[in-house]
Amino acid sequence: MEQEKRGSFSGKIGFVLSTAGASVGLGNIWRFPYLCAKYGGGIFLIVYVLLALTFGYTMIVAETAIGRATNKSPVGAFRGLSHNNKLMKLGGWINAIIPILIVPYYSVIGGWVCKYLFEYIRGDVNAIAGENFFTSFITDGAxxxxxxxxxxxxxxVVIYLGVENGIERVSKIVMPILVLLALVICVYSVTRPGAISGVKYLFIPNFKHFSIMTVVTAMGQMFYSLSIAMGILITFGSYVKKEVSIEESTKQVEIFDTAIAVIASLMIIPAVFAFSGGDESMLKAGPSLMFITMPKIFASMGFGRVIGIAFFALVLFAAVTSAIALTESAVSTFSDEFKWDRHRGVNIMAVIMLVLGSLSSLGYGPLANVKIIGMQFLDFFDFLTNSIMMPIAALAICVLITKFMTVEKLEAEVEQENHPFKRKGVFRFMIKFLCPLFVVIILVSAVLNVFGIISM
Known part of the structure; x- marks a missing residue:
């Protein structure tokens, strides 16, 4: 009966667009360009693409296959495959709790994007580009x-509507619009005077910029960009029908995701070069690139307001699809573990979002003096989930497959309905050896970085 009640995607297109929607979020459109800029442009891009084709590919296939094989969200999947092993059950809960902790602070940043879109629709581009616009906004708690x-x-609202009517339908409408908007802004950006220097910076690797931190940062970005170890892919995998090829779908998600990350970089990096007269230091603006640097660029453009509206509409679409996926993963866990219906699960998630999100929302204003290990609430939740919990969750997935489920059973799941598993050799080597090593490196680097022992 559980099989019949569980929601599902209508087919491969629904799954690919929904998963791409989960993956293509602020991680691609905001975080990828500034990390790419900071860690050497072309060389970072090469390292990232190589990792996406190996590490990223392996983890997407693994998580999707776990979800489909068990027809459960992370906790149930880990419990079933490990025969109730206590450590593995903990691994399942870590996978399940990550989206519950991410979506509140992610929604705060989503709110910032809503604010900027609203201001571009109604307001003055020069005011938005003003020195103190962003600071005065985020410190205003109300x-x-x-x-x-x-x-x-x-x-x-989208989560209330369910898997096929909500998530899939929104993804099918929003993702094509997102791509179209991205391409329009991209063309506009690269045709600005002086922008070609930014295009070269992005695509021509300069090996002087290479360091071990390029690799570590690219690995960390993979978690954001591909929604790895967030419980999302296991949950979405549980909605995938047996006739859908997991490997083929993974390839399409990878292509879609990496293409959007590159297009986002082409929107932002050439525009920064054009605006700054080729000053590479402008690229080091980091997280403020989207909310401070880009509005200055739009203010200097002929169609600044129109481009500003298009840009923040695009970022909003990307943020919404990712937040939907994170929330769906949490609601699915509530349904599987506590037998709550969808509406009750969404209501509970709404309360959690309000409580934890408000801490992050007010953390730069009324709660600015309240810090955890020297961080504001938003930064702390980001560090806890992305730098600590996600590498542990990914390691738990590797152990679950190699020690409990077995690689052979996972391969059999991928090969259902006579689907070929072309990169089986790559998958086997990665899941047994390199993926566990990579996630340990990310975890150790992040902890050393936060305590100031190394600089990332």
Whole structure:
């Protein structure tokens, strides 16, 4: 009966677009360009693509196959495959809790995007580009809270509608629009005077910029960009029908995801070069690149307001699809573990989002003096989930497959309905040896970085 009640995607297109929607979020459009810029442009891109084709590919196949084989969200999947092993059950819960902790602070940043889109629609591009616009906004607790709630409501409404009517339908509409908008802004950006220097910086590798941190940062970015070890891919895998080829779908998600990351970089990096007269130091703006540097660039353009609206609409679409996936993973866990119906699960998630999200929302304003290991709430939740919990969750997935499920059973799941598993050799080597090594390196690097022992 569980099989019949569980939601499912209508087919491969629904799964690919929904998974791509989960993957293509602020990680690609905001985080990827500034990390790519900071860690050497072309050389970072090469390292990232190589990792996506090996590490990323392996983890997407693994998580999707675990979900489909068990027809469960992370906790149930880990419990079933490990025959109730206590350590593996903990691994399942870590996978399940990650999205519950990410979506509140992610929704705060989504609220910032809503605010900027609203201001571009109604306002003055020069005011938005002003020195103190962003700072005065995020320190105003009432306004950040309002926009955070607006974004959270957008996400929760889609989750209420379910898998096929909500997530899949929204993804099928939003993802093509997102690609179209990205291409329009990209063409506009690369045709600005001086922008060609940014294109060269992005695509021509300079080996002087290479360091071990290029590899570590690219590995960390993989978790953001491909939604690895967040419980999402296991949950979405449980909605995938047996006739859908997991390997083929993974390839399409990888291509879609990497293409959007490159297009986002082409929107931002050449525009920064054009705006700054080729000043590479402008690229080091980091997270403020989207909210401070880009508005300055739009203010200097002829169609600044139009491009600003298109840019922040694109970022909003990407943020919403990712937040939907994170919330769906949490709601699916509630349904499987506590037998709550969808509406109750969404209501509980709404309360969690409001409580934890408000801490992050108010963390730069009224709660600015409250810090955890020297970090504001938003930065702390980001560090806890992405630098600590996700590498542990990924390691748990590797152990689950190699020690409990067995690589052979996972391969058999991928090969169902006579689907070929072309990169079986790569998968086997990665899941047994390199993936566990990679996630340990990410975990250790992140911890050493936060305590100032190494600089990332």
């Amino acid at each position: 306004e950040t809270e309002l926009w955070f709630i607006v974004f959270a409501i957008l996400v929760l």
